[in-house]
Amino acid sequence: MGLEHISDGTSQTAGVAEFCRGDWFGRDVTRLVLKSHSPGVAGDRLGRLVSECLKLELSEKNTDGAIKGVTWMSQALGQTLYNHTLPPNERSCTNDPGTIQEGAWTAGSQHPGGVNVLFLDGHVSFKRATILLSVWRAIGTMNNNEAISGEDN
Template sequence: MSLSFRKNRRIGFTLVELLVVIAIIGILVGLLLPAVQAAREAARRMQCSNNLKQLGLAMLNYESATKLLPQGRTAGPASQSVFGALLPYMEQVSVYNLIDFNVSATHANNTAARAVQIPTLRCPSDPTGQSPVAGWGVTNYRSNQGSGILNGQPSTVVGNSNYGFPAPNGPLVPSLNIKIGSITDGLSNTAAFSEHPIGDFSNAISTWTDTFQPGTYPATPDEAIQMCYAITVTDLTKQGNSNVGGPWLQSGHTQGSYYHVDVPGRRSCMYPPGRVYTTAKSLHTGGVNVTRCDGSVQFIPNTIDLVAWRAFGTRDGGETTLSGIDQ
């Protein structure tokens, strides 16, 4: 009897039991996957923050060596980004030695330099695995030009016009090395660097990362925002520039600088000649990392008050409203 019972014992699972087990596993995976993804993004955001920290330290070491801050964009036809000057302070002397600072980033003399991908200039949260253009290293980071809409040069530079606008009021401005003492708002109250995703370099229908062209000319930052958001993004006459973030050696609103005209995460627009604003934005959820002029880094939410964000962008505006900024 016992032998017969053992022979007839069921071994294994029934189909129903197997389906129940699979369902339980699926539920557990569904519960755990968002947590795993969140943990991975937290690690990527931390690495991005560390990259910006390194840029801040490089800027301060440059200032310690020269008693001046680097230019946000070099003077003359070269018009190179701030990153070239910072390379010796980022353990990238070999790349620095490749650069011809007398010609533009796209000149043949800088073919080797612009092709190097500097790891510190890439945010791991950006899914763009490599440069969309062969031979162009890219950057996710930008220097702060200020809270205005001027993409020109300081009025002290001969031959340059400010189109009736004041000179850029950020800490890293075109064609001018300012003294750190000029940041009278305080180093911890003034942004130096932030971030921006890499574009698709297609120059087709513009995407969130691109810069649009409304075709009209604003007189104030507020008017610039209104014009920027009045356009239809699928209107081919308003398409801007999707060559965003490359090459890292080149400066300008699509490669090396950003503005505190509008809050992070918003649309960017340019109004040639001379008027433009590129917003800070990122692939992080809800905001962007920002390096202060004292070298510290803070995550700033996209919901920050516009008045406070603009105040954070100026070096000597004397503003007192910095709601949402750690002080």
């Protein structure tokens, strides 16, 4: 697929963002993967996953054992890929006993307050962790025709 197929515009579509490598014992939310009891992410269940993920206590009992970015040669969510389910620098969650292919795998950085995002037109922009979730999700799509203004992000 070429850039001509990106109807939302290359300047409004994220290509990649920063992604913090996880660790087993840290309490840094940008590095943890928690397990949710949500039944998947299809359809209207995405909202339930997000809600459950944000309610989970940051504790050993709620981690799923996955470590973000450890097997960097694997092209899979949680290893080298992320999604726009939750805002930048938020926790990541999988389904329990779920699969690594479903869940919220967040962009994260050690920068206070946000992440750097490389857009498909080649420019890099710092996106705040407080970005509206609707805007964060919109820049993660390429053909949903969302309008994003400068004030939104």
